[in-house]
Amino acid sequence: MTTIFPPSGPFLPPFRTLLVQGPYHPSAPIHLMLSHNAKSPKAKAIMISPSRQQLCSSLTEFDDEWLRANGGTGRVCDASSRVDILLVFLHYSVVAPFRQDN
Template structure:
């Protein structure tokens, strides 16, 4: 099972697709990707899409996740992290473009001059849309209710 926390930690139930809303810590997408890669082994690959590299990075730095600082760049965790791709499409149009261009070499798109960021070696086992509200709200105001809350993760396990 996968988790939003370093192990040992609470596990999520099995899911083919999942929407997590409400407050969660900013390193949750990374822990989710690492625990999935750990569970599925070398064939696993996680893709995290966030609207802003700066906001994503700053939120993780503000959190000061001790486990990430102590363990993410060492041994097995570093190997698991190599199977995580982070992309930062800044607008809904860019997000749509990236999602529409994702493909695996060997498919019918192989001869179309694939870009290395969108042509993945293997199909993603997990796609995480981190904070999708940022694509549709000019500024995320916690008092403003929206269809997809500002602190939402949309996860699809394939």
């Protein structure tokens, strides 16, 4: 089952697509993708992050014990090989709407 916590944590209900936003621990998206991919050898997960540096530093600072102990096992490595992390740089600009007076 899919979860945002290490194994033995509460599971999410079935879903086809999912967007998670909120005050979760930094490794929550990693657990979500790994548990999703562990369900099926054909499963694939995509994570979108606006900042590689912030993602890496928050994961390092949090120092997830389960990931440290299990991250190198064959099953976890297999699941992680089917994860893509996309870095999306958002740029907002304010443009006044075009107005044509007749």
